[in-house]
Amino acid sequence: MSLGVPTAMQHGLQSCEGCGLLSRPAAGAEEGLCPRCDGELTFRKRDSLQRTWAYLIAAAVCYIPANVLPVLTTTTAAGSESDTILQGVVLLWSPTGWPLSLIVLFASIMIPSAKILALGYLLVTVQRGSVENNEQRIRLYRLVELIGRWSMVDVFVGAFTAALVQLQPLMSVSPAPGLFFFAAVVVLTMLAAESFDPRLIWDAASVREVRHG
Amino acid sequence: MADSNPPLPEVPESRVRSKKRTRLSLVWIIPIVAAIIGAWVAVARILAEGPKITIVFKSAEGLEAGKTKIEYNGVEIGEVTAIRLSDDHQNVIATAQMAPKTDSFLVDDTHFWVVRPRISGANVSGLGTLISGAYIGMEIGTSRRAERDFVALQTPPVVAADVPGRYFILKTPNLGSLDDGTPVFFRRLQVGQVTSYDLDKDGRSLNVKVFVKAPYDQYVTPDTRFWHASGVDMELSARGLSVHTESVLSILVGGVAFETAVSDPILPPAEANTVFTLFSNRDEAFKPAARDPQTFVLVFKQSVRGLKPGAPVEFRGIEIGEVESISAQIDANTFEFSAPVTIHLDAQRLGVKVQELAPGADFAALRRKLIDSLVAHGVRAQLQTGNLLTGALFVSFDFFPDAPPATVDWSQKPVLLPTAPGKLEALEASVTGIIKKLDQVPYKAIGDDVQKALVELDLTLVSARGALDSGRGTLDNANKMIEPNSALAADLGNTLQEVTRAARSVRVLADYLERHPEALIRGKTGEAK
Numbered sequence: 001m002s003l004g005v006p007t008a009m010q011h012g013l014q015s016c017e018g019c020g021l022l023s024r025p026a027a028g029a030e031e032g033l034c035p036r037c038d039g040e041l042t043f044r045k046r047d048s049l050q051r052t053w054a055y056l057i058a059a060a061v062c063y064i065p066a067n068v069l070p071v072l073t074t075t076t077a078a079g080s081e082s083d084t085i086l087q088g089v090v091l092l093w094s095p096t097g098w099p100l101s102l103i104v105l106f107a108s109i110m111i112p113s114a115k116i117l118a119l120g121y122l123l124v125t126v127q128r129g130s131v132e133n134n135e136q137r138i139r140l141y142r143l144v145e146l147i148g149r150w151s152m153v154d155v156f157v158g159a160f161t162a163a164l165v166q167l168q169p170l171m172s173v174s175p176a177p178g179l180f181f182f183a184a185v186v187v188l189t190m191l192a193a194e195s196f197d198p199r200l201i202w203d204a205a206s207v208r209e210v211r212h213g
Numbered sequence: 214m215a216d217s218n219p220p221l222p223e224v225p226e227s228r229v230r231s232k233k234r235t236r237l238s239l240v241w242i243i244p245i246v247a248a249i250i251g252a253w254v255a256v257a258r259i260l261a262e263g264p265k266i267t268i269v270f271k272s273a274e275g276l277e278a279g280k281t282k283i284e285y286n287g288v289e290i291g292e293v294t295a296i297r298l299s300d301d302h303q304n305v306i307a308t309a310q311m312a313p314k315t316d317s318f319l320v321d322d323t324h325f326w327v328v329r330p331r332i333s334g335a336n337v338s339g340l341g342t343l344i345s346g347a348y349i350g351m352e353i354g355t356s357r358r359a360e361r362d363f364v365a366l367q368t369p370p371v372v373a374a375d376v377p378g379r380y381f382i383l384k385t386p387n388l389g390s391l392d393d394g395t396p397v398f399f400r401r402l403q404v405g406q407v408t409s410y411d412l413d414k415d416g417r418s419l420n421v422k423v424f425v426k427a428p429y430d431q432y433v434t435p436d437t438r439f440w441h442a443s444g445v446d447m448e449l450s451a452r453g454l455s456v457h458t459e460s461v462l463s464i465l466v467g468g469v470a471f472e473t474a475v476s477d478p479i480l481p482p483a484e485a486n487t488v489f490t491l492f493s494n495r496d497e498a499f500k501p502a503a504r505d506p507q508t509f510v511l512v513f514k515q516s517v518r519g520l521k522p523g524a525p526v527e528f529r530g531i532e533i534g535e536v537e538s539i540s541a542q543i544d545a546n547t548f549e550f551s552a553p554v555t556i557h558l559d560a561q562r563l564g565v566k567v568q569e570l571a572p573g574a575d576f577a578a579l580r581r582k583l584i585d586s587l588v589a590h591g592v593r594a595q596l597q598t599g600n601l602l603t604g605a606l607f608v609s610f611d612f613f614p615d616a617p618p619a620t621v622d623w624s625q626k627p628v629l630l631p632t633a634p635g636k637l638e639a640l641e642a643s644v645t646g647i648i649k650k651l652d653q654v655p656y657k658a659i660g661d662d663v664q665k666a667l668v669e670l671d672l673t674l675v676s677a678r679g680a681l682d683s684g685r686g687t688l689d690n691a692n693k694m695i696e697p698n699s700a701l702a703a704d705l706g707n708t709l710q711e712v713t714r715a716a717r718s719v720r721v722l723a724d725y726l727e728r729h730p731e732a733l734i735r736g737k738t739g740e741a742k
Binding site for chain 1: 226238
């Protein structure tokens with residue numbers, strides 16, 4: 001992938017995200033509909049940076065209560081106990097249970113925060129028109145997109161546990177507010193990743209090329 | 214194809230869709246909403262945050278940060294968030310996060326304590342904590358002054374503060390089997406509990422604090438007597454064996470009982486924290502208190518073994534006082550041993566009627582006159598056995614008309630009262646007399662006489678035997694004579710045969726004569742044969 005590759009936008013062409021058809025926008029219009037699949041055509045995703053920023057900020061906001069508030073309330077004969085994610089990690093940490101503890105630590109705390117940081121980094125670099133590390137940035141973006149769909153696992157585990165562990169007099173598990181915020185973080189980071197247009201990474205380079213070339 | 218024609222002039226143009234571009238995307242609503250929700254949750258959390266308090270414990274046993282709850286009447290209203298040692302390492306300071314709106318509970322007389330399983334004779338509590346772990350119980354105070362730093366109680370309060378009733382203080386020389394939670398009985402009904410006890414400042418007695426629940430507390434009047442109802446009170450008396458207990462519970466764990474004497478006037482209920490004496494048993498509790506005790510000395514010349522301080526002094530069976538002390542003295546001249554016994558006489562008990570008769574009279578003079586006349590009439594003190602099994606003695610005053618005359622010397626201090634030898638002593642003397650008389654009986658002479666008489670009797674019996682033997686020979690001879698094969702019998706048989714024959718001949722003659730009467734005259738003829 002060299003910087004020298006011309007982009008469709010440089011040639012005044014738009015590619016359809018649905019069917020991949022390359023088309024030229026109608027005269028005087030920047031946007032249009034794909035002649036083949038009627039999909040929306042733009043040079044770049046509309047308000048990509050703005051929307052990504054919005055989703056990302058929303059995710060970051062939700063990330064705080066997701067970690068501060070308890071995610072599950074366990075009610076046993078001995079009383080009820082609410083645990084946050086971090087408390088769960090500590091709870092699971094034992095000579096035999098530490099791998100599980102690490103999985104929870106990675107999946108529930110490190111990955112969401114890494115996603116938020118990664119998207120933030122991509123947004124900042126794109127906005128600053130950085131031309132460095134393009135390849136690494138696109139890898140980072142792909143990683144974020146790949147992980148996104150798996151992040152929901154935590155929420156599902158919580159939901160399943162709450163649904164299955166209902167041994168009423170002895171023990172029951174119910175979701176606590178933290179779980180909803182955690183789900184919101186996952187959904188919002190996925191939306192942010194989705195609304196980010198990776199083509200913007202090279203636009204700066206091509207702009208610079210155009211300018212210098 | 215596209216590669217060979219980079220400009221692609223034949224690429225179709227998209228259709229135009231007119232649309233106004235908004236500068237600010239609507240998507241910003243999402244972070245705003247998220248921020249609002251987040252802020253709302255945060256505010257709610259902060260508002261829901263109750264006060265933080267610290268509780269000082271002696272030990273953090275059973276406490277766990279983040280786990281141990283603070284409960285009031287079973288409702289969870291707080292949680293221990295941190296436990297640390299105090300700066301002097303003597304105590305444990307637990308920080309607890311209370312539920313919101315609990316500020317009104319946190320006043321300076323609110324108490325906290327750790328609820329652990331407790332089994333103390335009368336009650337079992339906190340069993341739930343075996344499963345759930347210890348929790349912190351609390352009792353809400355009545356003060357208005359807010360407080361955030363508390364010192365935990367070592368043991369849970371026995372009676373919750375909101376139970377109506379009153380506390381009373383009982384003074385007792387020893388605790389017996391009392392403990393926190395020991396039941397208090399009124400007419401065998403459990404109406405309260407011992408809540409605490411502590412040693413008096415001078416160390417001479419214990420102050421036991423008891424709680425009597427409403428409405429039973431109104432039966433505690435200034436005249437009420439409290440006593441140890443611990444265990445079984447067995448009494449062996451002339452009426453037989455009587456066993457007194459308050460309840461099975463009190464046998465096991467002890468107890469305190471109270472009652473107001475029926476004879477006492479009905480008084481208003483006693484004030485809270487009134488001090489009462491805790492008697493050792495019911496009899497002692499209702500024993501009339503000596504109001505005007507007089508000290509006298511009785512000198513006994515006999516053994517006072519079995520007489521103990523506190524033994525009763527009776528006048529013809531009525532208790533009028535008790536023995537205070539017993540000592541010993543030896544006369545330096547005669548070396549005669551005697552035991553002076555100091556007694557307290559409650560003249561009130563003896564002289565009630567006299568006082569009633571003469572109100573306003575000089576009681577002391579009256580008493581002297583009374584005692585003088587009693588002594589003149591032969592009243593003496595005597596040691597008597599109260600209990601045959603234990604040999605316990607008591608002092609009995611009774612009339613001894615035969616006693617040598619005596620007078621009371623009122624100038625002495627204390628006054629000496631005349632005594633008479635004890636009943637046992639008198640009995641001993643008479644028994645000795647009987648034994649002496651028995652000793653003088655001439656047992657040997659009596660024995661010799663008896664022996665002589667026996668020898669003579671023997672001889673008499675021998676001659677009697679000879680007489681009997683000859684009698685027997687006579688009877689034998691007679692017997693032989695009448696035996697079937699004896700000569701006499703044979704002779705008798707022959708004789709009888711002869712007689713039979715003679716009788717037959719006579720009959721033949723008679724027949725012949727009937728047929729031939731003439732034969733009598735003519736004699737027998739030849740044809741007649």
